Every structure is written in C-alpha cells, then in structure tokens.
Amino acid sequence: MYSEKVMDHFMNPRNVGEIEDADGVGQVGNAKCGDIMKMYLKIENNVIVDVKFRTFGCGAAIATSSIATEMIKGKTVEEALKLTNKSVVEALDGLPPAKLHCSILAEEAVVAAIEDYKRRHGHEIEDAQQCPGCCGKCGSSRDE
C-alpha cells in the first residue's frame, strides 16, 4: 500500500530527535486522531540550518515528517513556508488516499514551528492554517 520511498523514510527516518536550543518548535495533530507531529527548527540568518522531528503516528505520518525535514533543511524561512502537502506527497511518490491528511499535518508542523520562531523573535505572524485536531476538512475525518 505504501511506495518504496514511504517505506524508506518510515524505516530510516531522517532527522529524528529534538534540538535543545531550538529557535522554533511546532506541534500539530492530537493523540485522539492518532497523529502528533512535533518539529524543532534551528534558524540562523533566516536560514533553517537544522531541523528535527518526533512523530506519534502511522507509517505515513512518520515518512511525511521525515521527508518534510529534508525538504526544508537549508532553506530560508520564506522558502520553507512554501512547502505544500502536495509537494510532500509527490516527493514520497504518492500516499494512499486515506493517508493524505498526514502530508497536511507535515505542512502544518513546519508552519507551526516557523510561527513559533517568529513569535519568539518579534515577527508579525501572518494568517496561517493550523490543525487544532480533527476538523474533518482535510478529507480524512475519522468521526464518520
């Protein structure tokens, strides 16, 4: 059901762990839904120089977190904010329809971590989407 790329990132996840003196930390999802992603960013001169994650969730949740960290590492904050769930899915050679919400969570985890960074550094926070839990809007509502 999963692509080889997903299985690779699931079995050998990149950038697992935490950054103790992180500049931004974001956590999205909730345990009720079965997915929580937490992302740590180290940012220097507006560039993401290090990123780590911890994820509670299914294979797709772990794989999307892993690839998202790879995709934003070395990028500027503005570039990282352009990461879309679609590009995460493409980079993984696709996800089963029931697992697409995991890619949205990954996008939201990046946004949440950058928002935290901006807040800490006195930047204005733009309107950004954030997952407060299962709203059902990402097409993966589990309350059906």
Next chain:
Amino acid sequence: MNKNIIYVDHAATTYVKPEVFEEMRPYFTDLFGNPSSIYSLGRESKKAIENARSQIAYCLGVHPTEIYFTGSGTEADNWAIKGAAYANRKKGKHLITSSIEHHAVLHCFQFLEKEGFEVTYLPVNEEGLINPDDLAKAIRPDTTLISIMFANNEIGTIQPIKELAAIAKEKGVIFHTDAVQAMGNIDIKAKDLNIDLLSMSAHKFYGPKGVGALYIRKGVRIDNFVHGGAQERNKRAGTENVAGVVGMAAALKLAYENLEEYNRHLRKLSDRFINSVMERIPYVRLNGNREKRLPGNVNLSFRFVEGESLLLMLDMKGIQASSGSACTSGSLDPSHVLLAIGLSHEIAHGSLRISFGERNTEEEVDYIVDNLVEIVGKLRQMSPLYEDFIKKGGQ
C-alpha cells in the same frame, strides 16, 4: 509456508490443514456433480454434504437437520439476525446485542435500526465481559432476539454464554451467538448451552475460506435470507460449496479431537509471550481478561506508539500480526472494542493483536518479543508523547 514468515494472525484466518485439503481435493476435480442432480455423480456430492452435516452436528451435540451451510460466517450472522428479527416482528421490534460484536453482527443491527427496530447495545466491563444482570434488565416484553458473541475477535474475551442463554430461555427470547472465533478453541455443545442460533466460519479453524454454517435449533423460525432454489431444505438457496463443506467438517472434526492439546499448546505460547513482554517492555497493558480468553489471543496496548507503525516494522521482520480487527484496518478509527472496554483513543491506537496457531513455536515467541523490544523502543524514541512523558518525570 514461507520459512521467513512468522504468522501470528490466526484470528484473521488460518491456513487449510493439508489433511483437510486432501479430503476436499476430489470434490474439485472428479466428484464435481451438482448435489441437486439425481444421477450418481450428483448423489455422490449430496452424500458428501450430508456426511459433513452429520459430522458438524455431532461436534456441536445437535441434530444434523439443524445445521445449514452458508457462504461465510458473516452470511450466517446476517441470516440469523435479520431472519429472526423479521420472522418475529409482529411479536415485537426490540433486539439486544453487545457493544463489542464483530461488524458482521453490529452492522446488521444498525441496518435493522433504520428499518424501525429498536436495539439495546449492552456495555461490557474493562475486561470485555457482559454482566448477565444487565441482560436480564434489558429484556422487555417486546424483545425478540438476543445476539451475544461467544468470544471476542480482538481481545479474546469469552462471554458467560451459558448464563446469558439461560436468561434468554427463561424469558422466551431467541438467543443467537456469533461463535466464529470460538469454534475450534472451545468445546461448544449448542444444545446443552440452550443456544438457539449459532454462526461459524471454517477458515478460523484450519478449514477453507468461503464457507460457514448456521445452527438453527429445531422449532426456531427465522425468515429466509438467500432466495432461489430448494437447497438446504428450502432455507438457503444456491448450489452448495461441496468441497468447502467437506473441508469445514474435516477441519472441525480434527479441531474437536485435538481440543485439549491445542488449548495447552496455545496457552503455553500466550503465557510465555505475555510474561516476557510484561517483563521486558514498560508501559504495556494486556487488554481483555487474563483467564477467560481464547487460548491463542494476546492483545496488548503499548503506550506512546501507534499500531500501524508497529505492524509495519514487525512485517519488515517477517512477523505478520494485527492491530485490532483486520476488518477495521482500512479505517482510521481505533477499534470500537478497545473503546468499549474504556481505553482512551491514544492507548487504543497503540494496540497489537497476536493470535497464535498450531504451527507456532516457543522460539518464534522469543523472536517476536526480541523484535518488539527493539521496535517499541525505536518508535518511542520517535514519539513526542514519550518525550513529554519522560520530561514530566515519567508520571
């Protein structure tokens, strides 16, 4: 079986025992006659079916004319529940079941609710057991059917069926039990237990897939479900699955002959597994009752990890297990059974079901535990829930 695969999902399905397959074989290639045909080839098939019926009836302690073959356990459940509800709807429209039934039962009742029936779903305690007093209190003058599973497919809990059926009998209500998981594990004598309707499925006890049976006690009237020809004494139409029926009877006969030894073997493996996991992995709970459970069933919840990740990593090590019911693996909801016994969503998401079978060995148990220690450790290191837990001092 592939040497590199350790199969511990016998509650999902079993392989067909070679000796069972040998008994089935002639009915595919040589003795292929339609049992309804009157020439010798047809009569041969008819004879095979009636022999199978007698064998199954003997195991259950009932009369052969009380056994009806179906295409699956699910069909037997559908027939029993809808058939009994509709046949008695003039008498009443209240039905009783439990909150931890298999979907083959649960979804029948949900369908009947849409058809105007009223259903009471009995709760279970934290071990998945139904309190007989709850059943007695739920029965009303217009109650026509009670359906309680013999043993649960996810957590293995065995219900006090004798007590429950006795209550039903006293109140004159039809009692159905979904014995799909229990058959082949427990010496079920339907008549002695006052069961009116009982469903079974061959592929759970080393028989073939695609064949089941419904026991209908003499005198119990239920509506037909599959309409057509005159097969199964006009009660279940469709040309019989002769090889399947032969295989089911052969498998059940073997199961009843080896019941004690099989139970001992499975219990030994389960105990070794449970004790070893509890000793080596912290923050684990055993779901279900330690004693009143199917001998090969182990259902554990590992805190801070998610079940699908666990299954995928076990699969990479050749270990084939399940998280909750195999039927629910397509959905993302945690199992209704684990929620019904009071687990939080978070804990329910981290469940693992291991169901041992005849060919499993103690070496395999040890191999699974060794890998579980490593995998659960790895997933916890990745889990933000575990991180929070440790930072809060492990409270």
